[in-house]
Amino acid sequence: MNKDMLGIIDATTVHKGLEELTIHRSVAAIPFGGRYRLIDFILSNMVNSDIQSVGIFSKYQYRSLMDHLGSGRNWDLNRKRDGLFFFPSTSFDKPVTGIGPFEDFAANIDFFKRSSQKYALVANSYTVFNMDFRTVLEEHINNDHEITEVRKDGAPLGIYLLKKDLLIDLIETRQDTGYLSMKDVVNDLNAPYKVGYFSYEGFAIMIDSINSYFEASKRLLQPEIWQRLFVKGRPILTKVKDEPPARYTSSSSVHNAMIANGCYIEGVVENSIIARGVTIGKGSVVKNSIIMQKTKIGENCYLDHVILDKDVKIADGTELMGEEGNPYVIRKGRVQGVWKN
Structure with missing residues (x-):
């Protein structure tokens, strides 16, 4: 059975509460923890979950994000087949309030159709956590769900798993259904899809304001939080810079x-x-x-x-x-x- 996953990172989101830090960069590119960017966490989680093809969709102030990601070499995604793909938006209309903007996906529909992976993992770029998505896939398959949403303490984390063909269908029928993002699909009680929920028990915090950014940063100084976030065997990877010791x-x-x-x-x-x-x-x-x-x-x-x-x-x-x-x-x-x- 093909259990390969295609990684989709939505870096189009704008948070008004982070404006002081996003004048010259996207939310995904905000520095965190002294040496990382926010996108490093979801991207590393995907790579550590054996996802070998990742598409990043961006919209605003993405120059610093492109500079940080480069060819994807630091995440072992500079491949001849699959690898890292960067898709700047061609539309700067009002941002979609939900993870997975179907309009931006539609502009790059060939990327989805040419991908060989059976499943697609659609996620935001601003959650600080360390997770193995293979466990989500196993539960998704075992429970015969059509869409699985990852949650923490009952609250959505903006991460969705579904078959790639279903995602393509949702993109292509968006004008008929009115669904603009994955959030719209999951929140529609009348949607004709079997939706399940995966409960994540580890440390996770979504960065959507200055206060949440400051609080998450402070918590890194707690040894127990550090140990839960930086797990042996599942490293958080980032752009390597050769500098002398402090x-x-x-x-x-x-x-x-x-x-x-x-x-x-x-x-x-x-x-x-x-x-x-x-x-x-x-x-x-x-x-x-x-x-x-x-x-x-x-x-x-x-x-x-x-x-x-x-x-x-x-x-x-x-x-x-x-x-x-x-x-x-x-x-x-x-x-x-x-x-x-």
């Missing part, structure tokens, strides 16, 4: 933090995630914060409950403070204070 001076102090490669730390870091290539000056204190790639923090600064996007510069003596449930966000490339080179 450097710590005698004036530095780090407690309960994640520090990526290429950082230079002279100050104090507590309960924070520091991405690649960040510098933190002498006398500065960074607490309960997320600092993204290549940001420069000067001397004698104080940052608490702050999210600094990439390439931000914080001048000497600057104080920035957010609060629980409302972190202070500075957009990519901004300069705070009078920066002296």
Whole structure:
């Protein structure tokens, strides 16, 4: 029996609650955990589930996403047969509120028809989790479901499994049925399909707002969450960057933090995630914060409950403070204070 799955990642979704982080990038490309992007989790889960062909559908600000994915080599998807396929949208109409935009799929229907896989897994690009989809497929087949929706604690995770031929039919009949996405099909109580639900018991959190992003990031600092998310044998893969190890001076102090490669730390870091290539000056204190790639923090600064996007510069003596449930966000490339080179 052909149990091969075709991976479909919907990277078209727009979340208004994430606007501060999506001015120059899509939701799928938001940095996470110091060295990853949000799309790395679903893409790695697919690869670890023996999915060898993945189509990524995007719509807005997708340049950084394309740069991150490249040929798919870091996920072993740079293949002569199957592999990674990227489909930018040709339509920029009002976004569909549901995973799996059939209009975008229809514009690339040949991709689906030429694929040899029997089943299709349609998923969002912004859920942080680690899952083996082969267990979903087994339950889908054993229960003779036509569509299986993955849920966590009874709530949908925006992940659907169905036969590829059924997906093609749903795409081609969208104007007759009125279904615009997989969510529309599953939520229609009168739909003529046998829908089942797979209950996922592991750690999972959907990133759809600044607060959910901040909360998910903080939870990475808990060892039990880290162990549930980064599972031996099912690695979360990402774009490889060759950088030197982080450097710590005698004036530095780090407690309960994640520090990526290429950082230079002279100050104090507590309960924070520091991405690649960040510098933190002498006398500065960074607490309960997320600092993204290549940001420069000067001397004698104080940052608490702050999210600094990439390439931000914080001048000497600057104080920035957010609060629980409302972190202070500075957009990519901004300069705070009078920066002296």
